[in-house]
Amino acid sequence: MISMIFLTILWFATWMLLTWPPEPKDAYIGAAVAVFVTFMTSHMFSRNINPFRRPSRYVWFVYYAVVFLWECVKANLDVAYRVIHPDLPIRPGTIRVRTSLKSDSGLTFLANSITLTPGTTSVDIDKERGFLYVHWIYVKEGFDSSKDKLAVVDKFERILKRIFE
Secondary structure (H helix, E strand, C coil), rough: CCCHHHHHCCCCCHHHHHHHCCCCHHHHHHHHHHHHHHHHHHHHHCCCCCCCCCHHHHHHHHHHHHHHHHHHHHHHHHHHHHHHHCCCCEECCCEEEEEECHHHHHHHHHHHHHHHHHHHCEEEEECCCEEEEEECCCCCCCCCCCCCCCCHHHHHHHHHHHHHH
């Protein structure tokens, strides 16, 4: 029940932010939409949503947002360098990266974060074996997926464990 109330409040707050500055009719419509969306989408979220159970995960999420934005800036500069460089130094390829994340939410967050980082795209997740397949703009010579790990995946994974698992 707490999870349904929490989701409804979240959807209502989102509605109010999107319709800013609010008018009284927006609040009524927003409340109705929030309740409807909660009942339509609550099965997609964890059944154990309790915002007060582990408040440290929210601090880790803020930290993750900062790390993610920094990694995106670095990746943007790297891709921009490759585009303007006369030799266009790219060696694209798909690599297999082992992940220790087990939760669907954590794996989805990791895959989406990698895809949003320029120069990398998540292609597939093999949850049973614990692998993530990533298309990378520059696969280093001698990259061995059994030993090596993408630095960005390692950074994201360590933080996402604290948030989702």
